[in-house]
Amino acid sequence: MCDVLTMDGDPPSTTEHTPSQVSCGQYSGRTVCSTRRNTPYRKTPRSRRLGLLGSKSALLEKTPPSPRHAPSFKGLLKKTWKLYRLSPLYNFTPTSSHLRRYGTSLSVLVGERQRKSLITETKDLVRSLISPYRELSVGPDDPECIQILITGKNLKDIPTTLVRGFMFGVELEDSLVSPDNSHFKHYPVLMVKGSVSLCKALTDWLESKFDCRVSALTFSSVDLSWMVAMWSGLSKGMKKKPVELMYSVPEEVEGLKKITYSIDSEDCQRLWDIIHTSNSNEFTEEEVKAFMDCLQSHFYGCFKVHLSSMFLTRIGTSTVYVGSDGKIKFFTDSGVIPVLRHISELSVEKSKIL
Structure with missing residues (x-):
């Protein structure tokens, strides 16, 4: 054994x-x-x-759904991802127009840090794109998962995705925000992959833009x-x-x-x-x-x-x-949905303890 x-x-x-x-x-x-x-x-x-x-x-051991309905x-x-716990976001509006403006705002912050040489892993930043990612929205009361991409050229001058992140809560039974409170949106988990400095720029932007707290999960x-x-x-x-x-x-x-x-x-x-x-x-x-x-x-x-x-x-x-x-x-x-459902549950529990 x-x-x-x-x-x-x-x-x-x-x-x-x-x-x-x-x-x-x-x-x-x-x-x-x-x-x-x-x-x-x-x-x-x-x-x-x-x-x-x-x-x-x-349950994972059961027959999976048909390919037509199974998300990919x-x-x-x-890939190795890093998990963070998110407090509720103030005045976050997940409409297409707002998400485009948020992407522009994030691009400006990253551009400023590049000019100050706080970010050295990349050059010629193309853009930041923030959009819905529906595959991780499962339950009827779940917030629509948000995908965050920062794209540009790496040090080898190759266009690439420099940071990829997701804000989500998978099939939540509980939330830190009342359904009647329209000023806050609660995404219990932020999952990101990218360079340390760019991920730090992303978490700093979230905290300053939406008056929230991003902490390691x-x-x-x-x-x-x-x-x-x-x-x-x-x-x-x-x-x-x-x-x-x-x-x-x-x-x-x-x-x-x-x-x-x-x-x-x-x-x-x-x-x-x-x-x-x-x-x-x-x-x-x-x-x-x-x-x-x-x-x-x-x-x-x-x-x-x-x-x-x-x-x-x-x-x-x-x-x-x-x-x-x-x-x-x-x-x-x-395994993705069952695992992230459990991670979402743990994030909410830990936020209530603190």
Whole structure:
């Protein structure tokens, strides 16, 4: 079941492994245990949705919709995106005329920063384009997803998209803004890809233009535990990737920074099917705890290391990789909507706590 173990501070093994084989690096005999336990499951909701509301067919393991109706997210796949949490935008109006004016305003800001040499990754800025992106608008009460593009020429003088971003909330059950409040629009998540300086220009423009707050959307070990437990079994019919758990080691352990635990996807699928009721659209707190306890107990049996004493910092499944720093990478079209629905839900929850 345990496919690969790699530990920072040791030379990587060059031995090939079958799914049933196990390898363990050497770490000078140090014990990787701590009295801390990072599993406060009581702080999260008792259950989470696997699919969309009122639609069991939306579960990833079900038959996907016909190609005529299935959205294509080709431009989102196999790219690393950065997630941000957005507070409600004041006086944001998503009409065509307003979006064109917003694009012009953003272009002016980026142009000014170019002239001040605060942006050096590009030259000859063409324009900023802000437009609807309907594929990420799912529920009847969802705000229409907004796509933001900054295009121009890179340092090699090649026309390209320099920044691509999306403001969205996928099938929201809750919002920070009352439906009666017409002065604010709430897009819980901003997802962007581009150079650091241009992305900073975009977030600064949003904050100054719409009197909002843009902050990094990060995930705790508990958040990531829910994600890997919910999505590990939803991969039938997809290209198999190992389920990956990356843990950071407590600082008191010298010479070792992280442990990467890879599990064969078929083993995870069998475990998931045993723990979860297959026809249920809800994944419960008890199921999350049972799933993670099984994986961590197996690891302890192999290596005598308590993963529960460490911090889960990245998870990977056949559909998506997610890091505690808010970086995300999609691998399948069918995984985009369920994953971003859950991310939207988490963003709203975290905004209410603060």
